[in-house]
Amino acid sequence: MQINEWKKYPATYLLLGLTTLTFICQYLLNGFQATSPLSLFKMGAMYGAFVRYSPLNLWRLVTPIFVHIGVEHFLFNMLALYFMGKMAEQIFGTPRFLGLYLLAGVMGNAFTLLFTPNVIAAGASTSLFGLFAAVVILGYYSHSPLLNQLGRNYLALIVINLIFNLFTPSVGITGHLGGLVGGALAAIFLANKVESRLFSKGWRSTALLTYMLLLLILLGFTYL
Numbered sequence: 001m002q003i004n005e006w007k008k009y010p011a012t013y014l015l016l017g018l019t020t021l022t023f024i025c026q027y028l029l030n031g032f033q034a035t036s037p038l039s040l041f042k043m044g045a046m047y048g049a050f051v052r053y054s055p056l057n058l059w060r061l062v063t064p065i066f067v068h069i070g071v072e073h074f075l076f077n078m079l080a081l082y083f084m085g086k087m088a089e090q091i092f093g094t095p096r097f098l099g100l101y102l103l104a105g106v107m108g109n110a111f112t113l114l115f116t117p118n119v120i121a122a123g124a125s126t127s128l129f130g131l132f133a134a135v136v137i138l139g140y141y142s143h144s145p146l147l148n149q150l151g152r153n154y155l156a157l158i159v160i161n162l163i164f165n166l167f168t169p170s171v172g173i174t175g176h177l178g179g180l181v182g183g184a185l186a187a188i189f190l191a192n193k194v195e196s197r198l199f200s201k202g203w204r205s206t207a208l209l210t211y212m213l214l215l216l217i218l219l220g221f222t223y224l
Helices: 003-008 010-033 037-043 048-053 055-061 071-092 094-115 125-141 145-166 173-189 201-222
Strands: none
Touching: 003 010, 010 037, 010 071, 010 094, 048 055, 048 094, 048 201, 055 094, 071 094, 071 125, 094 125, 094 173, 094 201, 125 145, 125 173, 145 173, 173 201
């Protein structure tokens, strides 16, 4: 791999590295029990029923993004991050891309916390769905034919994935939906200098406030 590749997409490679390191530690620390519910929980997976009774564990809104439930799960998400991440980082710029990735994941895990509290949930797919949604939003409003086409392609990909989720009980569709919502909102208030012209200052402020308010509402209902 060329050094220029690392310099061009530092956030993508940082996320790939952190997630890979977490996955390796998962197996080193837990051996053949690495994908058991207890091991996943110890590594930082979301378990809403526990977080409800222990608000100090709200850091689990972030950590599940880096934890995976098996080799196939890990490899599929890392492959998606490698290709999707580089494209999104090029569109948004490194700081905004990193913020988008994390904020989408947090919203996805907040959905999981409230709506499916009895499930052990983990994986980068909450963030990845957020990236898909961000490209769809920019593609819809952009004047660039390339972004328009990318937006349509990723919209079709989202629909196909959600239909697949409906018939795959082991896949957490709730987190994916939350990631979509978080990514769509973040795409507006984190748009780069070029694409931000597509959205007025009022739009960007409204998207940011909507994200914050929605997150507070989800947490509020969780702890009622």
